[in-house]
Amino acid sequence: MTRTHMRFALIGLIAAVGASACTPTVRLQVDPIQIYAKLDADVRVRLDKELQDLLAENPNLF
Incomplete structure (x- = not known):
């Protein structure tokens, strides 16, 4: 591999790591x-x- 190929590979690796660090995170809270419920004894x-x-x-x- 030539130096130019190594540089492109390194730049590609850095770009891939940088892009993966920006993946969106969705959080659902x-x-x-x-619920408060009051049952009246009158119903029964x-x-x-x-x-x-x-x-x-x-x-x-029956």
């Missing part, structure tokens, strides 16, 4: 979501009452 009482009424109307349901 998702903050946690806090209503459902139980509806179920009792349904069973009273249809005693052979």
Whole structure:
């Protein structure tokens, strides 16, 4: 290899290293979501009452 070829190879190597150092980095950060839920006991009482009424109307349901 001649000196000129060596210089071109060295320049090509430096360019390749420089180009690989500039690769983009994508970072995705998702903050946690806090959900506050309050269930009312009235919902359960209503459902139980509806179920009792349904069973009273249809005693052979089950």
